[in-house]
Amino acid sequence: MKTIKACLLVVALVACDRTSVKPEQQILGKWEEFYVGNGEYQPPIANPLASWHFLPDSVLLEYEYATKKTRERKYWIDTLLNIGTPGGYKSFYTAKFYGDTMELRHENRTAIFYVSKWKRIN
Numbered sequence: 001m002k003t004i005k006a007c008l009l010v011v012a013l014v015a016c017d018r019t020s021v022k023p024e025q026q027i028l029g030k031w032e033e034f035y036v037g038n039g040e041y042q043p044p045i046a047n048p049l050a051s052w053h054f055l056p057d058s059v060l061l062e063y064e065y066a067t068k069k070t071r072e073r074k075y076w077i078d079t080l081l082n083i084g085t086p087g088g089y090k091s092f093y094t095a096k097f098y099g100d101t102m103e104l105r106h107e108n109r110t111a112i113f114y115v116s117k118w119k120r121i122n
Helices: 002-017
Strands: 029-037 050-054 059-064 069-077 081-084 090-098 101-106 115-120
Touching: none
Parallel strands: none
Antiparallel strands: 029 050, 029 115, 050 059, 059 069, 069 081, 081 090, 090 101, 101 115
């Protein structure tokens, strides 16, 4: 009986120690896309075209490597990751996080390639 109580106590302590990190915190930082596809196999992207830098104040900086230009956009997370250009187009994504990898599923398009995967680069 003491062994069972001890095991339950250990399980309870370990479970309490695990705190889930909110998506608003997980997304912060700089990311590079390494895969784009539709769920079926596609070769990984060898040379990323841009990076996305999610800042804590709901600002997304998109840096394009070829032109060395940065575009500022807004983002917010409710049930979806929302990315918008002020006065313009909005995109909606379902975001999943796996350590330093993020998977985005584009929700408001009927695109051929609607799944992208990103790696944290900082």
